[in-house]
Amino acid sequence: MPTLAERLKLKYAPASIRRTDVKPDGAMEFAPGRWGCVVAMMGAVVKKGKTAAFSDATCSCAGGRIGLGFTEMYAPGFQEFLSRGDSEGTCTRHRDSEGYKKSPAAVEAWFQGLPSRKIAEKYVVFEPLDRVPNGEEPELVVLYVTPDQLSALVVLANYDRPNADGVAIPQGAGCQTFCLFPWHEAEQEHPRAVVGMTDISCRHLIDDNMLSFTMPYDMYRQMEANAEGSFLDRETWKRNVEKRL
Structure with missing residues (x-):
């Protein structure tokens, strides 16, 4: 059975976010006290398959510190x-x-109104979804998507819901939209996916025809399970959109 990334013909493989007290071997990390952009690190994970780790000592950006839960x-x-x-x-x-x-x-x-928090774990780790270590489970899955792919994800996020609010687009720093807000959603009874990378300060760090789409891991697995037999297998999708991907 094809994965959701394969069905949507994503340009970049899915990334994951998790909190941990153990820094992965070989993870990229900012030098303590030196400013660095969290979004740029996510770009290296998505586009180059790197692993990145952040801690209270190595995350100096004000928005990034809130986005990753190192300060409130x-x-x-x-x-x-x-x-x-x-x-x-x-x-x-x-x-x-x-x-x-x-x-x-x-x-x-x-x-x-920000759902800020101070995390208990030492590190926040970004890594390709298929490289999450055995015995660990990601909290969030991040996809970089085009408008056509985003359209499919919005429909699929609402596919098994009685309403139409399965996706949110909050205003915030780029890293807050793919980390802080989705963390908050993961704690809700009916979590939503979050469309992000609308931060004007960070738009140059992502392809100009893309946004991020982040969801709790359980929601991602449910969407993958729902893909078979959905509109993604029907003629309207294939005729109107899939051929353009």
């Missing part, structure tokens, strides 16, 4: 940086404010 709070003054102006000392990498929210108050309200 942004530094004071980040409200200004994400909206209308950068407070002195808030961000040494960017000189200009980002304008992603209309006001500091709007940013603060957004902060309060």
Whole structure:
């Protein structure tokens, strides 16, 4: 039986995210205290089959630290940086404010709504799904997809549900959309998949015709099981979309 990645003819193999106290041998890792982008690391995992590990000591990006669960709070003054102006000392990498929210108050309200957490495990590991060690189980599966592939995943995510809200598109940093928000969904009774990589600051780190699609591992397995006999085997999909993949 073909995998979901094979059915959708994904350009890149699925990646996985898991928390652990053991760093995989040979994993890429940022140097302590040196800034590095979590999204760029995910790109190396998806596109090159690398394994990446992050810890509290090696994840320095403010958004990445929240996205991977190493802290629950942004530094004071980040409200200004994400909206209308950068407070002195808030961000040494960017000189200009980002304008992603209309006001500091709007940013603060957004902060309060983030499903942030402080993880108990030492490491967050990104690795190809087919390289997760025996005895371990990924928490999340990340796919890089085109609009046509995304359309199929949205339908399949809702295939066995009585409603149509099986997918969410929250605003956040790139790594938050493929890690933090999906972690939160995995804890819900009816978890949703999360469309991500809509962060303007990170769009240059992914193919220009792609977004990320992240789901809890159990949801991914259910979607794979549901693929057989679904619209993916029907003429409408084959005639209208599959031939373009």
